[in-house]
Amino acid sequence: MAALRVESATVRFGDRTVLDDVDVGVEEQETVCVLGPSGSGKSTLLRAVAGLREPDSGRVLLDGADQRGVPVHRRGLGLMFQDHQLFPQRDVGGNVAFGLRMHGVSKQRAAARVAELLEMVGLPGAEHRAIASLSGGEQQRVALARALAPQPRLLMLDEPLGQLDRSLRERLALELQQLFAELGTTVLAVTHDQSEAFALADRVLVMREGRIAQSGTPLEVWQRPASAFVARFLGFDNVVRATVAEGVARTPWGPIALPGTPAGEGALLVRPTGVRLRAAGKLACRVRARTFRGDHVALLLAPERGPELQASCALREAPRPGEAVSVDLDPAEAVWLGADEELHPREGARWEDGDRREDGDRPDEGDRPGS
Numbered sequence: 001m002a003a004l005r006v007e008s009a010t011v012r013f014g015d016r017t018v019l020d021d022v023d024v025g026v027e028e029q030e031t032v033c034v035l036g037p038s039g040s041g042k043s044t045l046l047r048a049v050a051g052l053r054e055p056d057s058g059r060v061l062l063d064g065a066d067q068r069g070v071p072v073h074r075r076g077l078g079l080m081f082q083d084h085q086l087f088p089q090r091d092v093g094g095n096v097a098f099g100l101r102m103h104g105v106s107k108q109r110a111a112a113r114v115a116e117l118l119e120m121v122g123l124p125g126a127e128h129r130a131i132a133s134l135s136g137g138e139q140q141r142v143a144l145a146r147a148l149a150p151q152p153r154l155l156m157l158d159e160p161l162g163q164l165d166r167s168l169r170e171r172l173a174l175e176l177q178q179l180f181a182e183l184g185t186t187v188l189a190v191t192h193d194q195s196e197a198f199a200l201a202d203r204v205l206v207m208r209e210g211r212i213a214q215s216g217t218p219l220e221v222w223q224r225p226a227s228a229f230v231a232r233f234l235g236f237d238n239v240v241r242a243t244v245a246e247g248v249a250r251t252p253w254g255p256i257a258l259p260g261t262p263a264g265e266g267a268l269l270v271r272p273t274g275v276r277l278r279a280a281g282k283l284a285c286r287v288r289a290r291t292f293r294g295d296h297v298a299l300l301l302a303p304e305r306g307p308e309l310q311a312s313c314a315l316r317e318a319p320r321p322g323e324a325v326s327v328d329l330d331p332a333e334a335v336w337l338g339a340d341e342e343l344h345p346r347e348g349a350r351w352e353d354g355d356r357r358e359d360g361d362r363p364d365e366g367d368r369p370g371s
């Protein structure tokens with residue numbers, strides 16, 4: 001039986017439908033991450049499961065039992081929400097013990113459990129430290145220990161690592177994944193950061209305007225985004241309209257062989273790794289910008305025809321901004337995204353012209369996993 005099942009949940013605020021007939025399942029010991037742009041309904045879904053906002057229609061089942069009318073504190077959940085901050089007047093131990101004492105655990109047993117939990121989250125012996133003396137990352141660890149303390153049947157995390165800088169976030173995401181696996185914790189987490197979701201999750205749900213746009217393992221979603229929306233949300237910008245006939249997609253960049261794809265119009269993604277620099281490639285381009293990403297270089301190319309292209313190449317062969325290059329598009333790195341999607345330009349595009357980003361001093365440039 002699934003630990004959590006959300007069936008046809010709908011939540012409205014006034015005449016706005018914020019959660020629209022959503023179905024979600026989380027299996028025992030599974031970590032599911034809900035991902036999506038701001039305002040897509042992620043927190044509302046979590047709040048509906050927690051009982052902070054009853055759905056207007058549909059059901060929330062925990063271990064098979066309908067939770068309608070069951071108050072938040074009787075649902076057996078561990079909550080680590082942005083609006084559930086630590087108690088600043090209690091020390092670390094007092095914060096972690098809070099839920100235990102509420103459940104009537106004796107002082108002595110609570111103290112032993114607190115010590116064990118602080119050890120687990122990497123803060124051994126921190127019981128008597130003041131909350132104000134902790135760094136952001138340490139506070140997140142204490143909040144996690146507090147949520148885990150009563151051994152919840154479902155741990156719910158809302159932007160668990162949101163306040164932290166990127167390198168700490170990635171490290172903690174990996175630590176959390178290991179911890180949840182060791183403890184056998186069942187987790188439903190919300191984040192708008194795909195690298196965090198992909199590091200943590202057994203399965204990701206991508207939300208769009210109150211609905212589930214895609215559900216799958218991180219690898220499935222990464223390899224086969226279900227729509228232009230999901231592809232762009234993951235940071236893939238090489239998405240264009242194309243027409244397929246006889247196994248060939250006609251794109252503004254030229255034809256790409258897609259054997260077996262049914263004829264029709266739709267959206268096509270070419271991954272940056274599929275834009276190959278060649279001595280005599282079929283598509284001439286000028287390099288508009290480049291960014292160093294550790295083990296490779298991300299290029300922004302202005303082709304002689306069609307929209308700009310993101311490309312990825314090795315450090316040693318990276319051309320300079322302004323240089324003329326030519327590319328071939330590798331059909332093995334092209335994904336047909338289907339016919340039913342209008343093409344939205346992605347919000348907040350990060351590219352800028354010229355050489356400015358060459359020094360790689362902008363830490364947020366590395367946040368598209370694998371791109």
Ligand SMILES: Nc1ncnc2c1ncn2[C@@H]1O[C@H](COP(=O)(O)OP(=O)(O)OP(=O)(O)O)[C@@H](O)[C@H]1O
Pocket residue numbers: 013018036037038039040041042043044045192
């Ligand atoms: N109590 C409320 N009253 C009215 N509208 C609300 C309320 N709570 C949320 N909304 C609206 O519902 C929509 C979805 O909000 P929600 O917080 O679930 O999105 P989200 O995906 O978690 O966004 P973010 O990543 O910014 O936290 C938003 O447009 C928000 O303004």
